[in-house]
Amino acid sequence: xxxxxxxxxxxxxxxxxxxxxxxxxxxxxxxxxxxxxxxxxxxxxxxxxxxxxxxxxxxxxxxxxxxxxxxxxxxxxxxxxxxxxxxxxxxxxxxxxxxxxxxxxxxxxxxxxxxxxxxxxxxxxxxxxxxxxxxxxxxxxxxxxxxxxxxxxxxxxxxxxxxxxxxxxxxxxxxxxxxxxxxxxxxxxxxxxxxxxxxxxxxxxxxxxxxxxxxxxxxxxxxxxxxxxxxxxxxxxxxxxxxxxxxxxxxxxxxxxxxxxxxxxxxxxxxxxxxxxxxxxxxxxxxxxxxx
Amino acid sequence: xxxxxxxxxxxxxxxxxxxxxxxxxxxxxxxxxxxxxxxxxxxxxxxxxxxxxxxxxxxxxxxxxxxxxxxxxxxxxxxxxxxxxxxxxxxxxxxxxxxxxxxxxxxxxxxxxxxxxxxxxxxxxxxxxxxxxxxxxxxxxxxxxxxxxxxxxxxxxxxxxxxxxxxxxxxxxxxxxxxxxxxxxxxxxxxxxxxxxxxxxxxxxxxxxxxxxxxxxxxxxxxxxxxxxxxxx
Numbered sequence: 001x002x003x004x005x006x007x008x009x010x011x012x013x014x015x016x017x018x019x020x021x022x023x024x025x026x027x028x029x030x031x032x033x034x035x036x037x038x039x040x041x042x043x044x045x046x047x048x049x050x051x052x053x054x055x056x057x058x059x060x061x062x063x064x065x066x067x068x069x070x071x072x073x074x075x076x077x078x079x080x081x082x083x084x085x086x087x088x089x090x091x092x093x094x095x096x097x098x099x100x101x102x103x104x105x106x107x108x109x110x111x112x113x114x115x116x117x118x119x120x121x122x123x124x125x126x127x128x129x130x131x132x133x134x135x136x137x138x139x140x141x142x143x144x145x146x147x148x149x150x151x152x153x154x155x156x157x158x159x160x161x162x163x164x165x166x167x168x169x170x171x172x173x174x175x176x177x178x179x180x181x182x183x184x185x186x187x188x189x190x191x192x193x194x195x196x197x198x199x200x201x202x203x204x205x206x207x208x209x210x211x212x213x214x215x216x217x218x219x220x221x222x223x224x225x226x227x228x229x230x231x232x233x234x235x236x237x238x239x240x241x242x243x244x245x246x247x248x249x250x251x252x253x254x255x256x257x258x259x260x261x262x263x264x265x266x267x268x269x270x271x272x273x274x275x276x277x278x279x280x281x282x283x284x285x286x287x288x289x290x291x292x
Numbered sequence: 293x294x295x296x297x298x299x300x301x302x303x304x305x306x307x308x309x310x311x312x313x314x315x316x317x318x319x320x321x322x323x324x325x326x327x328x329x330x331x332x333x334x335x336x337x338x339x340x341x342x343x344x345x346x347x348x349x350x351x352x353x354x355x356x357x358x359x360x361x362x363x364x365x366x367x368x369x370x371x372x373x374x375x376x377x378x379x380x381x382x383x384x385x386x387x388x389x390x391x392x393x394x395x396x397x398x399x400x401x402x403x404x405x406x407x408x409x410x411x412x413x414x415x416x417x418x419x420x421x422x423x424x425x426x427x428x429x430x431x432x433x434x435x436x437x438x439x440x441x442x443x444x445x446x447x448x449x450x451x452x453x454x455x456x457x458x459x460x461x462x463x464x465x466x467x468x469x470x471x472x473x474x475x476x477x478x479x480x481x482x483x484x485x486x487x488x489x490x491x492x493x494x495x496x497x498x499x500x501x502x503x504x505x506x507x508x509x510x511x512x513x514x515x516x517x518x519x520x521x522x523x524x525x
Contacts, residue, residue, distance in 0.1 A: 168394060171387050175380040182378030185340060186438065187366030187395035 005261060011140035012261040013254050018146040020253020021153035022211050026226045027233035027245040028157065029204035035240025036177040036197040039097055042104040044230070045223030046111035047202050051077055051209025052218040053119060059126050059213070066126070066213045067148055074206040081202025086195035115220035123217040131214060149211035156207055157246050160200070164242065173197055177240065229256075232276045238286030247287060251275070293318050293446060293477055294339075294370075299348035299358070301338040307346055308334040310501045316446070321468070321478045323492035323509065325485050331501045332481045333375055336450045339479075340372035341365045352446075366395050369445035375454060375481075377435040381424030385415055388423050388434050392441025400443065408437040411467070429460045436467075446477040453484050465491050489513050 026048060033041045041047075054073045058064040064072070084107075093099035134141035164170035176183045176193045183190055208226075216222070233252050237244025252272055259268030279286065294316040302308035308331040316322045326332050337343045339350060341362040350358035357365055380388050389408060393401050409416050412433040418426060423434055432452060439447055449468065453461040461484065469491045472478050482488040489495060489509045497505035497518060505518060512518055 168390070171383065171391055172394060174383055174387075175391055178382045179378055179380050181342065181374065182380060183391075184342060184362045185366070185372050185374055185378065186391050186442065187363045188391070189361075189363050 008261055009258065012258045014137075014140060014142065015146070016254030016257030017250055018142075018150045018253070019257065020250040021150045022208050022249075023226065023229055023233055023253050024246045024249025025153050025156060025204050025208040025211070027230040027237070027249055028160065028242060029201035029208075030227070030230050031234045031237065031240055031242070031245045032160075032204070033198055033201040034234065036173055037100070037194055038177075039100045039104070041198075041201065042101065043108040043111060044104075044201075044205065045221075045225075045227035046108040046115075047077070047081070048205045048209055048212075048223035048226055049115060049218065049220060050080075050111060050223075051206045052213055052216075052222055053115065054206070055210040055213045056124055056126065056218050065128065066210045067152070070152065070207050070210040073210050074203050077206025077209075078199040078203035080199075082195045082199035084202075085198035086191065089198070090191055090194060112220050119220065121219055123219045125217045126213060128214050143215075145214040149215070152207070152211060156204070157242070160204075161242055163200075169193075169196065229272065232272055234286075236275060236279050236286055238288035241286065241288035244286055244288035293320075293353060294479070295349075295351040296339075297349045297351070299335075299338065299345055299350065301334055301343060301345040301348075303334075303343065308501050309338070309345075312348070312498070312501075312503055314496055314503065314506075316477060316479060319472070319475060319477055320494065321472050321480055321492045323488040323495040324479060324481045324498060325483070325488060325495055326498035327483060330498045332498060333450060335498070336372055336374070336448055336481055339365075339370065339448055342372075363395065366442060369443065370448065371439045371442045371444035371446070372448040373435050373439040373450060373452065375450040377431045379423040379431055379434055379438070382422060384420050384422055385426070385434055386419045389415075389437050389441050392438035393443070396441075396443055401441075404441050404443065408440055411440075411471075412437055428455045429457070429464075432456060432460075432464065436471075440471070444476065446479065447471070448479045448481070450481045451483065452480070453482065453487065461487060485518070 030041065030044055033039065051073055054076070055066045055069045058069045058072065059066055089100055089103050092103055128145065130144050132143070134143045135147060164174060172183065172188045172193050173196065176188060176190055180190055229252060233245060233248035236251060237248030252275065255271040255275060256268060259271035262268070263270065296312055296314040299309055299312040300307045312335065314324070324332055324335065334343070338345050338358065341360050341364070345358050348358065349356055352368055352370055355368070357368065357370070380391065389405055390401065393404060414430060415433055415437065418430060423431065426434065436452065452464055452468065456464060465487045468478060468480060480488055480492060489512055492509040494507065495509050495512050496503050505512070505515065
């Protein structure tokens, strides 16, 4: 029995890394918004759910492959995020953080219940022609959807890292995260930078939604499953850290997968909570502190 | 160059500044002096657009700038180097300086950066260090450097000597003089009355939110009221 489990261990780890990459994307959006705007976006799960439904309907109605939809849903999510911050959250909150929290919470309730009303509570899945085709690594078969998701997530993380370190916009985002008044004085439009950051955070969800659809299901509450995991990742990796989100995503993905292998699907989740508690006790700032 | 006309400004309906009138000409160093809490920083924040005045006007070369956004004011060339530096502590010295030219774009960036590193050679060794790890004096250099990266026409320096050792204070004032001689107008807001008057052309003394005394720096140095209130003589 034990030897069978051990022989499955490499497969479990690889499988965890695949899922971890998508977790990382969801966490990346959360950590970026937290790191710069210093608020928790309570509508994060609802926005992920919207992305999943967008990819779902693009597939059902227009027959667009979800991986191709990444190119549509990601920019659309950015525009949605930017707009909703610039002319919604930013304006309504009057610049007070506690108002932003309430507004994002309210937004999540509206989005989830609208989804429930229009799309019903049924779980929807899609099946791609290549869903069950896989790539033989010798010791395991790697399904194409998971492999594509993994590579695409890594590419997005690298692109985001390049944006943040190499461009003026990225530097401005990092500057605003720590010193808003100083940023205003060099002529950075802080409200614009907030909206851009919020947009990028939501765009991460857009990409994540497209990648999740082929390997998961969608209903009005799907998003929340991932956001709870994403919170753990953000705390683990360090609030506001991009590298932390990526690493945290992998750690949590592998923990969940290997935990499931050793202890069974439901008991395996215990590993995630355990990591969360240990991090809070021994390194509350997370692996990478509070760097953006 | 700058004309401040009957300015009232403050926070949450309380006017800190009352009926302030100040003028600054091209290539001048004008000192704005006063002790803590008289409204010097409010004046600066109003000039750079961080707060909107209750009433009164500020003109920058006959263009009304009071009530405009900081972005527009930066674009026009009025650059505020704030008290407490307000650097980006998580960014490197180089990135801090680069963001100084955020509105100017990349054309002159490397040239200006080189010029600033010539003014502050010490920053060359610190260039990739994060700004939060620098000493107070070095941070002040980065703050002024970041202001200069914006290609200002007038530089608004808020308490540049605050928190510096006496030796550095001396150097800082020499440097301000040097920058001014390069063709830049400077508004120097300071508590350090003696040093400020030694490099300024003219000065305004603010007390209780309004200009109580003004004139040439030379005359003010001999003024008995000023001596009494600030120097204890």
